[in-house]
Amino acid sequence: MRRTCLLVLMLCVAQALSAQQQNLPGLKQEAATEVDKLQTLTQQMVDEIFSFSELGFQEFETLRYLTGILEKNGFHMEREVAGIPTAWVASYGSGKPVIAFITDIDCIPRASQKPGVAYHDPLIEGAPGHGEGHNSGMAVNVTAALALKKLMAEHHLAGTIKIFPGVAEELLGTKAFYVRAGLFRDVDIVLGSHVSSDFSTSYATGNGRTSGLVSVQYFFHGKAAHAAMAPWEGRSALDAVELMDTGWDFRREHLRPAQRSHRVIISGGDQPNVVPSEAAVWYYFRELDYSHIKGLYDLGNSIADSAAKMTGTTVDHKLVGSAWPAFFNKTIAEAQQKNIEAVGMPKWSDADQTLAKALQKEIGTKVEGLAEKVEPLSEPAKEQTGGPSDDLGDISWNVPMTYLFYPANIPNLPGHSWPNAVAMATPIAHKGSTAGAKVQALTALDFLLQPQLVQQAWDYFRTVQTKDIHYSSFLGPEDKPAIEMNKEKMEKFLPQLKKFYYDPSRYKSYLEQLGIQYPTVKTQP
Ligand SMILES: [Zn+2]
Numbered sequence: 001m002r003r004t005c006l007l008v009l010m011l012c013v014a015q016a017l018s019a020q021q022q023n024l025p026g027l028k029q030e031a032a033t034e035v036d037k038l039q040t041l042t043q044q045m046v047d048e049i050f051s052f053s054e055l056g057f058q059e060f061e062t063l064r065y066l067t068g069i070l071e072k073n074g075f076h077m078e079r080e081v082a083g084i085p086t087a088w089v090a091s092y093g094s095g096k097p098v099i100a101f102i103t104d105i106d107c108i109p110r111a112s113q114k115p116g117v118a119y120h121d122p123l124i125e126g127a128p129g130h131g132e133g134h135n136s137g138m139a140v141n142v143t144a145a146l147a148l149k150k151l152m153a154e155h156h157l158a159g160t161i162k163i164f165p166g167v168a169e170e171l172l173g174t175k176a177f178y179v180r181a182g183l184f185r186d187v188d189i190v191l192g193s194h195v196s197s198d199f200s201t202s203y204a205t206g207n208g209r210t211s212g213l214v215s216v217q218y219f220f221h222g223k224a225a226h227a228a229m230a231p232w233e234g235r236s237a238l239d240a241v242e243l244m245d246t247g248w249d250f251r252r253e254h255l256r257p258a259q260r261s262h263r264v265i266i267s268g269g270d271q272p273n274v275v276p277s278e279a280a281v282w283y284y285f286r287e288l289d290y291s292h293i294k295g296l297y298d299l300g301n302s303i304a305d306s307a308a309k310m311t312g313t314t315v316d317h318k319l320v321g322s323a324w325p326a327f328f329n330k331t332i333a334e335a336q337q338k339n340i341e342a343v344g345m346p347k348w349s350d351a352d353q354t355l356a357k358a359l360q361k362e363i364g365t366k367v368e369g370l371a372e373k374v375e376p377l378s379e380p381a382k383e384q385t386g387g388p389s390d391d392l393g394d395i396s397w398n399v400p401m402t403y404l405f406y407p408a409n410i411p412n413l414p415g416h417s418w419p420n421a422v423a424m425a426t427p428i429a430h431k432g433s434t435a436g437a438k439v440q441a442l443t444a445l446d447f448l449l450q451p452q453l454v455q456q457a458w459d460y461f462r463t464v465q466t467k468d469i470h471y472s473s474f475l476g477p478e479d480k481p482a483i484e485m486n487k488e489k490m491e492k493f494l495p496q497l498k499k500f501y502y503d504p505s506r507y508k509s510y511l512e513q514l515g516i517q518y519p520t521v522k523t524q525p
Contacts, residue, residue, distance in 0.1 A: 007150060008259050020157065021449050025036040031441040032343070033145035033436060041146075042437060043430040045069075045139035045501075046397040047510035049105065050115065050425040051502040053128045055170030056106040057485035059086040061501070063165070064291065066138055073146055082181035084174055084481050087167045089183060092149050097188040097454050099444045101145060102392060103137030104166030104194070109489060113418040115425035116511050118358035120418050123500055127493040130310075131421040133195035136408045139433040144440035151445075155270025162187065166392065172215050172321030175391035176473050177481050179398050181499040188454050189332060189447045190401035192392050192441055195420060197411035199435065200375035203323065203523050204297045208381030211260060211286035214474050215321030218244065218304045222313040224277040235312040240266050241279045244366045246305035251303065258386045260286040268330065288325060289346035296412045299475070300348065302466070302480040320482040322474035324393035327465055329400035331457040332443070336402055337377040339442040345372055345407060346431035355423065355519035356410040362522070363419050370428065381519045397471040406436025425510040426518060484523050
């Protein structure tokens with residue numbers, strides 16, 4: 001009797017699912033309409049997070065604001081996941097499939113900039129700012145999730161949606177810890193999103209212009225002494241830093257051209273008449289695959305040890321970030337591409353184009369305004385050249401995932417600096433985020449309603465992507481998230497930043513609150 005009931009139930013579920021599958025185009029239409037209805041909230045999220053301007057690991061206002069919206073909308077919250085105070089997971093629905101959205105939330109040091117102004121004009125001199133555009137990602141993903149929630153409730157769609165924040169992405173500081181904490185163990189599909197000037201997705205290694213990395217800080221310890229009276233009594237930690245750097249630069253000539261390595265000296269002593277007893281240098285070691293990255297890491301450690309020996313100092317190091325080179329899923333990318341083409345580029349106004357061209361002219365790059373066409377899905381590049389890194393690479397080796405680039409910024413910008421913040425609280429970012437939210441929602445529907453597509457994505461993951469390469473974390477068991485980073489920098493600017501937080505109850509937009517005419521451009525001579 002019970003078996004008959006179960007059989008009937010399974011049949012009913014199968015019938016309901018196939019009816020929903022047939023109605024997929026209708027549901028997608030509905031999702032796009034829902035996203036359009038949420039445009040005001042999307043704009044508010046873009047502007048609000050822009051105004052918080054929080055550096056990695058210090059995203060407390062962003063956390064409060066977003067979890068507030070999600071909780072109010074019936075999402076279940078888990079806080080402080082993976083031992084990171086500003087990390088959380090929001091979920092809605094139940095059962096399989098589990099579709100996860102992820103996007104970064106942190107900003108860039110010294111990138112403060114008035115939005116809508118096509119020349120360098122910081123809101124607060126020296127303060128952090130969204131000079132990467134991470135303020136728009138959650139507007140994309142949360143909008144998509146809210147639209148999906150409505151559809152799931154109304155049409156009794158099975159499945160779970162989850163939202164993750166990319167905390168401290170600029171430090172490559174968290175995703176490996178998310179993976180180690182098992183946060184993706186039950187996830188079937190991951191849909192990442194990142195601000196861009198074009199509307200595109202990719203699969204496998206994409207254009208080949210990304211690398212993986214380890215981010216390591218070396219702390220040298222010497223002995224202080226009067227630098228003129230008894231220098232022979234001292235042992236300089238700064239000497240060790242300089243010798244390490246010189247050693248690395250000589251060795252660089254004999255490394256593969258694919259490597260990229262760079263450093264900043266984070267402390268170099270206090271004043272010249274004291275032999276520096278403490279000094280530290282911070283390296284990013286980038287390469288194309290796990291074994292080459294590991295090779296650079298080992299080499300960095302041995303050059304540091306050698307520098308310590310030469311100077312009679314000691315050294316210890318701390319891994320503060322790591323990232324596998326990302327690899328994206330072909331099945332998801334193909335589904336996503338169709339949705340990108342269906343949604344199409346936002347309609348830019350003359351004001352949007354004027355801002356874009358004026359900024360391009362101001363920074364001396366190609367003046368071509370905003371992109372008007374979506375990008376086709378291209379074959380992965382035959383050769384990897386390397387370039388920047390993103391710590392979501394670690395997720396991509398554990399669950400099938402893609403990365404949606406949505407058009408919320410101006411083309412031809414340098415990245416990680418004030419020009420990339422100019423458009424990020426303007427109609428360019430608002431419209432681009434709405435377009436991105438539609439694609440995220442539509443692609444999630446593809447996988448919520450077609451179990452065979454989930455299967456196909458996993459087949460690609462198992463038989464192509466991870467056929468010969470198996471994930472192994474760069475993290476040692478003793479490595480911990482560097483949650484103290486940026487604390488002092490953020491505390492320094494917090495009182496000033498607070499005065500500029502966006503208040504949507506009083507102003508329709510952040511531009512209106514700041515009294516900025518859109519666009520503000522230098523008058524032509
Ligand atoms: Zn980014």
